[in-house]
Amino acid sequence: xxxPAAVVTSGLRLSxxxxxxxxxxxxxxxxxxxxLLVSEPDDAASALLRILVGLLRPSGGSFDLxxxxxxxxxxxxxxxxxxxxxxxxxxxxxxxxREILDLAGRLADYDRAERRRRIDAAIEHYRxxxxxxxxxxxxxxxxxxxxxxxxxxxxxxxxxxxxxxxRSLDAAERLRLLAVPGRRRTVVLGSRYPASExxxxxxxxxxxxxxxxxxxxxxxxxxxxxxxxxxxxASLAVMQAPAVPRAAGx
Amino acid sequence: MRRFGxxxxxxxxELWISFRLLLVVGVLVAAAVPSAMLPHTTPALAASPLESxxxxxxxxxxxxxxxxGGMAGAALSRERRRGxxxxxxxxxxxxxxxxxxxxxxxxxxxVAGLLPAATLVWLTVAAPASDVGDAWPFLAPMIGxxxxxxxxxxxxxxxxxxxxxxxxxxxxxxxxxxLLLIAVVGIAPQLSDAPAPAAGLAILGDLPNQAxxxxxxxxASGSSLVVAxxxxxxxxxxxxxxxL
Numbered sequence: 001x002x003x004p005a006a007v008v009t010s011g012l013r014l015s016x017x018x019x020x021x022x023x024x025x026x027x028x029x030x031x032x033x034x035x036l037l038v039s040e041p042d043d044a045a046s047a048l049l050r051i052l053v054g055l056l057r058p059s060g061g062s063f064d065l066x067x068x069x070x071x072x073x074x075x076x077x078x079x080x081x082x083x084x085x086x087x088x089x090x091x092x093x094x095x096x097x098r099e100i101l102d103l104a105g106r107l108a109d110y111d112r113a114e115r116r117r118r119i120d121a122a123i124e125h126y127r128x129x130x131x132x133x134x135x136x137x138x139x140x141x142x143x144x145x146x147x148x149x150x151x152x153x154x155x156x157x158x159x160x161x162x163x164x165x166x167r168s169l170d171a172a173e174r175l176r177l178l179a180v181p182g183r184r185r186t187v188v189l190g191s192r193y194p195a196s197e198x199x200x201x202x203x204x205x206x207x208x209x210x211x212x213x214x215x216x217x218x219x220x221x222x223x224x225x226x227x228x229x230x231x232x233x234a235s236l237a238v239m240q241a242p243a244v245p246r247a248a249g250x
Numbered sequence: 251m252r253r254f255g256x257x258x259x260x261x262x263x264e265l266w267i268s269f270r271l272l273l274v275v276g277v278l279v280a281a282a283v284p285s286a287m288l289p290h291t292t293p294a295l296a297a298s299p300l301e302s303x304x305x306x307x308x309x310x311x312x313x314x315x316x317x318x319g320g321m322a323g324a325a326l327s328r329e330r331r332r333g334x335x336x337x338x339x340x341x342x343x344x345x346x347x348x349x350x351x352x353x354x355x356x357x358x359x360x361v362a363g364l365l366p367a368a369t370l371v372w373l374t375v376a377a378p379a380s381d382v383g384d385a386w387p388f389l390a391p392m393i394g395x396x397x398x399x400x401x402x403x404x405x406x407x408x409x410x411x412x413x414x415x416x417x418x419x420x421x422x423x424x425x426x427x428x429l430l431l432i433a434v435v436g437i438a439p440q441l442s443d444a445p446a447p448a449a450g451l452a453i454l455g456d457l458p459n460q461a462x463x464x465x466x467x468x469x470a471s472g473s474s475l476v477v478a479x480x481x482x483x484x485x486x487x488x489x490x491x492x493x494l
Contacts, residue, residue, distance in 0.1 A: 055336045055494045079342035090333030092260065094267045106256065107341040 003030035005064070006159050006186035007052065012061035014047055014210075021047045023210035024061065029203075031158075032183055036197050036218070037190045038230050039207035045190035046087065048207065049163045052188075053084040066159050080108040083157035085165040089148045093137035097128045097147045100136060104151040122150040126177065141168040149177060156182075163190045175199060198228050206233045213237045253343050257351025261325075262358070270321055271359060277317050278363025279370070281310030286374040303375045308434045308455030311367070311395055315451075316427020318363075319402030322356045324419030326410030336494035345494075346486045349407060353482060356403040360396055368392045387457065390467035394450015397474035401447055402426035404481035411488040447474040 007029035014022040021044050029035050039045035050056040052065055062069065066081045091100050101122055105115035123129060126146045131139045136147055145166045152160065166174045178200050180187060191197050194204075205215040214237035218228070224239065226232035265271040285303035326349070329335045335348050372388055406422035413421065433441035433448035434455045441448050449470035453463050460466065 050493075053340055055339065057491055057493060079340070082340075084340050086333070086336075088333040090337030092264060092334060094263075103256070103260075104341060107253065107338070107343060 003032070004067070005029060006031045006033070006067070007063070007065055007188060009048070009052075009063040010061055012048070012051065012063060013059045014051065014056065015059045020210045022051075022058070022061075022207070025207065025210070025212050027205065027212055027215065029186055029188060031186055033203050034187045034201045035189065035203040035205055035215075036194055036201040036228070037188055037205050037207070038192075038194050038233060039190075040209070040230060040234075042192050044207045044210055046163050049084070049161045049188065049190050050086065053082065053161055055086075080155035081158045083152035083155065083160040084163075085145075085148045085152045085161075086163045089136075089144045091136065091144075091148070091151070093144075094135045096131075096133045097136050097139075097143065097150075098123075098132050100147050100151055101154060104154050108155045118154050122154055126150040145169065146177070153180065158185060160185060160187045161190075162187065164192055165189075171196065194228050194230060194233065204228070204233050204236075206230070206237060208234070208237075214240065216240070253347050254351055254354070257338065257343060257348055258354045258358075261352045261355035265325070265355065265359070270325070274318050274321060274356070274359045275363040275366075277314040278311070278360070278367050281314040282307060282367035282370045284310060286370045302455075302458060304371070304457050305434070305455040307367075307371050307375070308395075308451045309431065311364075311454070312430035312434050312451055313427050314363075315360075315395070315399045315402045315430055316423045318356065318360065318399060319406035319426040320419040320421075320423030321406070322352065322403040323406030323408075323410040323413070323422040324415040325356075326352055326407050327413060327415040327418040330411070330492065330494055331414065333494070339494055345489045345492075349411075349482065349485055349489055353400075353403060353407060357396075357400050360399040360403070364392060364396055364399070387460070387463040388454075390464040390471075391450050391454035391457065394467040394470040394474065395454060397471035397478070398430060398448055398450050401474045401477040401481065402430070404478040404485070408481045408485040408488065411485050411492055445469050445473050447477045450474065 005028045007027065009025050009027045012022050012025040013020070025048060037045045037048065047056060051058050052063060091103075095103070098119065101119045102115060105118060110118065123132060126149065128143070128146060128150065131143055136144050145168050149165060160180060162178070166177060169177070178189070187201075189197060189201060202218045203215065204218055204221065206213040214233060216236060221228060221232055221236055224236060226235055262271065265274070285307035329348070329352070335345070338348055339345060368388075372385065402422070405426055406418070409418045409422050412418070429441065430448050430451055433446065433452045436452065436456075440446060441452070443449060447470065450467050453460055453467045453470065457463055
């Protein structure tokens, strides 16, 4: 049976100064999937995630997120079902981690008690104790990245969009934090270093020159002895090409 | 409404942390210093070609409002580029609310800066030259000045949605300070006539010769606020389509 989709894009296009970054991307990510999204050139995956979260305006096409067509006027109730961590953290560097989490909680319309409960849990899970009440800039990129993920996870989102996150943390700690629990939580993880995401994902997708080249299960790579790298995923696409009927113009 | 208050608070705190809040208030107060102090201490300056210390005050304010408008433009542009605006948008803060929050922050700072500046000039220049009990002829042009400042801030925010910080700041400063100066000095009479947005400053600078300073200044305030509203509407439309 077809699982319901958490992310659906239809003919999504993005042109930047005449160059096609996305050229009609049709992607369907089922609920509960952990998708690794890689691209060649690098910036296409990042652009797709930024479009999904509303930071970039697509040149054409449409998409649904968490079952709802995206809209700027979407209420906080819908917004808090979506989490996003990008390359740039975006919050004010003079805010302390506690203030950032409190602000995220307030904007999600949680009352004081609920905010406190969620923030306390986040402080413990993301190990924010040292420097909790000092400006986040004093903790450097590792602290800022932890806080960014903690703020994104504060609302326990159904769809988590991650754009090459937590690069300043050591590999073990990064894997611990990115292995977010929840069987019905959908994670789309854009990455420039696919090999470092092993163990975090169960699906892979490759955007090649702005088009969706392949979207497959992680296990298919392993079955064919291919590594979880850009080249490995591209090789899988080549192997599957004859067997997969392509629509005209696809 | 709660989100608007949150954004305004964040904007004020950002301006305070970066010392720009002090700069905004400082340039407005500094605009009052020459007209309030120098004529009394430096007789040569008192005999300058400018008709009155109030004209110096108006020129100082024109320059100061240009600086404030430029700072508003640079501030919003910086918010976009740093990702702070994006961080808020992801959390259900509408783009228009971000814009209005920054507008409100700067308009509040205009009040905070213009109040001491006006008080200083009133006590040293305006009150001794008129009936102290009737402050309206001075207060009304000050309201017009505040409204002209609000328009400068709104124009700055509009340019801040389009340009990078330095170009947005410099262009806003040049345009708004230039127009206000032209109005005050009287190079273009149509700018200093009562309903024009910059006329509040022109009336302030030429206060002793004004027949209806209160009514004319309030009309000028209205047209300044219309300019501010139009600029904000345009800025909202542009920001709505901008990449964050």
